[in-house]
Amino acid sequence: MDKVYKHQDVEKKWYTLWEKGGYFTPRPPAGGSGQAPKKKPFTIIMPPPNANDPLHIGHAMFVTIEDILIRYYRMKGNPTLWLPGSDHAGIETQYVFEKKLQKEGKSRFDFTREEFYKTVYNYVMENTDIMTAQLRKLGASCDWTRFKFTLDSDIVKIVYETFYQLYRDGHVYRSERMINFCPRCGTAFSDLEAKDVVQKDSLYYMKYGPFTLATVRPETKFGDTAVAVNPSDKRYKKWIGKEVEVEGLMGKFTMRVIADEVIDPKFGTGVIKVTPAHDPDDFEIAKRHNLEIRRVIDFNGRLNEKTGKYQGLTVKEARKVVVSDLEKKGLIEKIDENYEHSIKVCYRCGMTLEPMLLPQWFVKVDELKKPAMEVVKKGDIEIIPKRFTKQYLNWMTNLRDWNISRQIWWGIAIPAWYCTDCTKIEKIGGITSIPKDAPVVVQEEKPKKCHKCGGTDFIQDPDTFDTWFSSGQWPYATLMTAKPNDFDSFYPTSVMETAADILYLWVARMIMLGIYKTGKIPFHTVYLHAIVRDKHGQKISKSKGNIIDPIEMAEKYGADALRLALIWGIAPGGDSYMGEEKILGMRNFGNKLWNIGRFIRMNMDFFEKQGISIPSYSSSDERSEESRSLLQSSSRLRSNNIDRSNLSPEDKKILTQLGMLERGVTKEIENFQFAKAAERLYEFIWHTFADKYIEEAKVELRKNNAEKLSILIYVYKTCLTLLHPFMPFITEEIFRELNPNNKNPLIASVWPNI
């Protein structure tokens, strides 16, 4: 054995051997004679990484955890499937790509939609290759023969079927509602994608006919269609229902005064202007009072032709100009400059979101959420850590209809068609707007003839699906399309392991859609890991410059060291911190492990040269399928050639401790306590086995005590087996060094039976 473990060569070599050997593909349950009870399949659907960016440390986190589980169950003999994939990540990818275009001085509007789609597709394909190579580097033992992409035609077909079904069942509808629109990204977002930011703004008290009212958005005044007060507000009672005359920037106009319960008399002066087209609350008020809805801001974030000389100004610019003009006219009474409130910004680009009216497709969640809550309440789906159960249920309770249409090109086109003869199609600020009540045909193919007017020209809905609408179907969509019978064999899956911050965005939707489409839960257990932080506990982000590149770390210290460092010292669901020193420490552990192997190998060589035979102490490499039953039925101590009475107290002690370790590690893995399992192994291997037992054994080895060596080999090999899920490469390499003639690699060895 080399003096130093060379992880670069070893990792590449073994990954190729494993993959070529077909070890990642699920094998039928053991028990050739058909006597052995069939073991339950163990399945994880990999959260598909976005196909637009190389992997970051968070990906390395889920790879580590999932690979530990997968390797463990595979060694236990369960038919084990880990299905990999990648996500087209609509908005994310389009954003990244448009930024790239911007650098080249271009925009998406320089392309036709088809060209754009094709260009992004090629870009994504290139990235996918990088991404899958990186997953391999980290040791992910997933089944590449079943790799799926969210835009694979068979996946898209299933996404469409679900959409048709939802539409037929009345769970999907098209409607005009106030949505969060990002003028820079040019698309609407769901509520979850709108980030709340608290900031200080000016609150303007402006004169408005006989009233003074407070607003932070004077620039929207051109869209006002009423003035509202609280019905019980004595100050304004006499005005309710009356028309008032208001002096404005574009002359005098009249405005109706209405009363609505939502108006807080304590806010400002107790009077508000109602701007239904640009404020969600005002929109609701307008619906109750049948007010006119007048849009004055376009989808490009600029004021439109209804605003006279202000047309073309951005919201920000317009606010300044409008305020200064109002001041000139003496219409501003006072300005509170320290008004603190929260606004919604685009989670992607940080731009202030404009509440806008645009017809959108929605999933009605009322009926979908009921069973999705039930299964969690009843424990059919267990969420780990437990505290997220409450969060999940709470969120579900308050869940509102889900906007699933996005005004972007990169994604799955919505299969809906409108007859151009009986529909008035408008282009507003780069957005194609189709009226909310337009007759729609929901199907994949372009319809031939309009049932209403007989027209033959149709336009497809210009929008694409929210990425989460397709990834929300991932567990069943993948299994229905990967290999024949996969769905029957592996659905519902065992564990959904993912980051805690997408519990709502993704997990909740998978549960709702999974139950709706298949009648079954998509997975039994949800295991949520928290975010990886840097060594100071800071959130990792590009802007902070504290990025830890997992691939760089794996190249420097080895994937094994990185993997162990990632799960080291964290409670389930607790935040993980990651510093280079930690990886270094784990690399050192690997070095220790390697040197124990060298020590044993050297002694084996020495004994063999002397012609001393080493008794076999039931080594795990010989646990073939045939010997499995033997192992299951009898104690390993009795199944070997060692006379138990010869064991020294130290031997008995180490074997007892080893037994405890086997039980401990097994229990911890099954309880998702990976850090505990790893710590037990670390402690035993280094401080119990190496520091104490081996040191004591040296005396006996010098006396050519072959039985001592056989116990060393046995304990060590067992450790390698137990450690394999955590550090697959180095354990596999040492294992081979100790058994050069054994064809059966450690990845296919049998987990110690307990």
Add this chain to the structure above:
RNA sequence: GGACGAUUAGCUCAGCGGUAGAGUACUGCACUCACAUUGCAGGGGUCGCAGGUUCAAAUCCUGCAUCGUCCACCA
């Protein structure tokens, strides 16, 4: 405005009813005989604050403080 989490050794975190733990950092000694990516030895904490329950509390309860996360349509 709600909900949840955190507060333990210089740093990052485990422990969650029974004599304070890990990694890392630090100090001293030790390199022919597996490993200096090492070994041996050691220093370092009234476990955020204040009450309470208990024979016994980092650990359970109550309140407070600070930090963080999520949720919520308030102009």
